[in-house]
Each structure stands twice: as structure tokens, then as C-alpha cells.
Amino acid sequence: MTDTAIEAAGLGRRFGRRRAPALDGCTFRLPAGRVCALTGPNGAGKSTLLALAAGLLRPTEGGITVLGTTPAAARERLAYVAQHKPLHPQLTIAGTLRLGRDLNPRRWDARVAERIVAEGGLDPDTKIRALSGGQRTRVALALALGKRPELLLLDEPMADLDPLARHQLTATLMADAADHGTTVVMSSHVVAELEGSCDHLLLLGSGRVRLAGPLDDLLAAHTLVTGRAGKALDPHTVVESRATGRQLTALVRPAGPLGDGFQSDRPSLEEVVLAHLRSPDAPPLLLDRRGAAV
């Protein structure tokens, strides 16, 4: 059993020669058993990265290994839920789950899939085309989890769920992942949605990796400082700094003890992510190397 769920080396993907690459030189490693938040602004390459990991796209540069092998060879052990939750509209929910059973005869766990559908109060005889967006998401997740995947790739899974369903499905997902040691990669641009359920972060910006590593380590590597404007923050890496009158607020990666005259705070995940999104030139921080801060 490999301890790495996804490993990318110089991974790049271009759609057409003239357009900027959707992913460019991405190198990261996701250990197995993590629940990883994949975030970034619209067009950052989140969906492209997930499709590459699912073996639906061929990289134009570099490579990606999934569960210790190629994405194509790992197909049986991963599940992927695309952003728009494609399902056959003419099938019923029960028919959709039968499709999951027929296409995954060696892995299918009908109880898991049926429980997720039942938790949403859905009648198995309802046609997919009669479902709301959120109900479709539930069926798509049931199909994905019924396969008992080792790696679950979810593209914007919670986007069209109401808060209650989101909470409930996240709980189901997390319980399932914890029980079976499933690695989960969940993309979203809503950071608040990810905090609390994820323990690993991958932040993409313009097709490049900006932040990667265990959530706690990434948060611990950053400090929110406030002090008088004009004071030097020199040895430290400044991600973003803003001056309001004589007051200076900055997010830094301290290189050592902060000087006197600064008040330091632990930033929230949202503050760290937003600071990086607002400062595209801030250097990336990768804490996911083998042995590094794991």
C-alpha cells in the first residue's frame, strides 16, 4: 500500500496553443488518508487538476501518479464526481445505482449508496431528470461512495446544496473517509466550506501551486502581525501588508522571532487564503515534501 495518494511532478496542461496553460509546472504530493481542500479562484485549474487525476485528461507536460500508479490503472480504486454531476436523466435513482453496481462488480457496496440516497429522503423510483441540483449531487455522491474508492475526487461537491444538506453530506463523507481511510480531494472556492472538514490544503492560482501541505502546518507557518507603519519586517517573508493610517497589518511567514513593537496573531484559513489570492506575487509555500513537516 502506497502512502501517497497523488503525486504530481511538473504537471502541466494546455488547452490550445494560444491560450495560457490551465496548469503549469505543478509539483505537489498528497499523502494517503488526508482530506484535502483544493481551492483557488475561478479558472485556477482546480477542475483540470481533478480531471487529470481521474485519468480523463492527458497531461501536456510532466506527470501525475495516483495511488502509486497511473490514473488509468487506478481507475477502479478512485471515484470522481464532476462539477456538473453528470447522470443519465432518463434513469431512476435505483437504476443509477444499478449502473454503479454493474460497472463496479468487484467493489460495489449497495448499502452505502442506498443509505446516502435514503438520508436525503429520496424515493429510489424517481427519475434523475426530476431531481433538483442538490438532490442530483446526493445521487452522484452515492454513486461515488458506493464504489468504495480509495481516493475520492470531488469537483465543487457542495456548490448547489442547501446548508443543511451540505452539513449532513459533509458529515457522511467525513465519517466514511475516517472509517475507511479514504483520501478525499474536494475543490471549492468557498474557503469557509472547507475549514473544519479538511486537514490538507492545496491552493492553486493561475495554474500554479501557491500553497500545499497539512493545514495546521500551513497555518502555523503564517503570522498575522499588526504594528506601527514604517517598521521593517525585513527578515520575514511578507505575503501581504496593508497600511491603514499609521497602523500596519501584514501576513508574514516569520523567519525567526518577530521584533518588538509587533503584535502577532494566529491567522484563520480564510485570512491566509485571501492574502495569497490578493498577492499573486507572494512566493509559494510547499510543506508537502516527503518527511517535511508531516
Next chain:
Amino acid sequence: MTALGTATAPAVPPGGLVRTVARTHRTALVLTLLVLATATAALAWLHSLGDEARAGNRACATPPTDGLPSCAAVEAITVDETYASGLAVIATVLSWVMFPVAAWAGGALVGRELESGTAQLAWTQSVGPLRWLAAKLAAPAALLTAGTGGLVLVNVWARGDSNPNLAGDWYYPDVFVSTGPVAVAYALAGLALGALAGLVWRRALPAAGVALAASLLLHSLLERHREDLWPSVTRTEAGSFELPRSALQVAWADSPVNGVPVTRATFHPESHFWPLQYVETGLLLAVAATATAAAFVLLARRLP
């Protein structure tokens, strides 16, 4: 290592994949079976009219002489018209099977699945994309082969003695296609062209349109050049002569040679039916095989 063990494990049995294809295309399946049942019933009914129809289409004499029936009596029988037009309709339907098949294969079978993402959904299950395409092609191909082949046999049976005055001559385009193996080959070529168009265009409507256009082109090309698919027979005689009733005339020339009128006829006798069928079937199966191979190569190249 688990990874290696899983990768070399025996392939997932194809039964589930075939069931999935049948379930996701149930409407097309039901419609096909309905058409098959209707056409078979119609042919059985036409066959039952056969003897009466032939009685209504025979030599007669007024007044009846030499054992020939009276023409008034023969003309009073109208069932021969029903029989002839029924057979003509079935022949047309059978020789056009390719068009709906190509449009369906390009649109619903492949194009729509790629457009809506349900193909990608299937590809991330335990079956790979190539096995998905194989099942998508094999299941309808089996149904089309059995269905079209069966209908051709029933059609030949319903045509009885194939009296050309009732059932049309063997070389009429519709009759030629609907009475031999070439009917099956047309259906399979339509399926393969449709699947290829679906994979190339990845959208239902353009793929259906392109597949239909390609099928129309192929169908009319073969219809126009059918007589060139097998060497024709030439008969040159002094004076004038007539070709037999069931000869397909390719060229006809009367020109005087040294003052003597000479007639030169180029034609296919009825015995060329089978060679022509085999050559055309072979060409269509080659088109189908090429399109299928191209579809597999395209899918394999696009995906890792």
C-alpha cells in the same frame, strides 16, 4: 504490492457493461424491437397475400383461351397492387436502415454522452474507456446484425418466387439492398460512422448531422457505382436483340459496322447478384472496420 495486484487482476466481466448499455438506451432498444416486430408482421401478412397476388398478375386472354383466364377476372383481383406496394415499402425501409442508425449512433449513443459528461462518468468506473466503447458498439451491432439479417430472410421469404412484376427486379436499388447481406453491412457501417462522428465532434447534434451526411454520401456513391463493382458482360451481335427481362443494362449501342447494323450491349445478368452483393458487403464492412478502428485510436490517444 496492492497497486500491481489490482492492475493485473482479471478484467471486469462484460455483462454489467452490456446491461448498462441496454438500460441507458432503452428507448432505442424498445423502438428497434417494435420496428422489427411490425416489419416481420407486415412481411408475414404480405407472404399470405402472395398466391392471390400472383393470380392477379398473370397472363390473360379476352375471351379466355388456351387455359388462360379471362382478363376481366384477373383485373378484378387488386391484391397484387397491395402486395407489390407493401414489398416496395419494406424494401425501402430495409435499404434505409443505415440513416437512422448513423444519426442515433452519432447523437444518442456517443455524442450526447460526451456532451453531457455521462461518458466520463462511465470511464471513471471500474471499466476503462476502451471497454466502454467496445460494449457501446458491440451490443447495438449484435442487435442490428440479428435484426437486419432476420428481416432480409423474412423479406426474401415474403417475396415468394420474386416475380419481378410484383416484387421488382433484383437490381432495383431498394430490392438489391433489401434481399442480401449488404443490408446488414449498411447498418453496421452506419453504426461505426455514427460512433466515430460522435467521438470526433463530442456533441450530439453536430455528430448526428455529420454521421447522417456521411451515410447519405456513402449510400448514394455505392448506389451510383454498383454496376462497376463486378465486371459486366458484353454481348455483340449483328442486327438487333433483346436482353433478358432480368438483366441490368449498363450500356447499349447500335452502330453500323461496314454497313451492317451491330448491337453491343453491356449488362449484368441475374447471376451477378451474389458477386455484386459480396463486393458491396466487403466494401461496407471495410468502411465499418476502418471507422471503428479510428474511433478506438482516437479515444486511446485522447485519454491517458
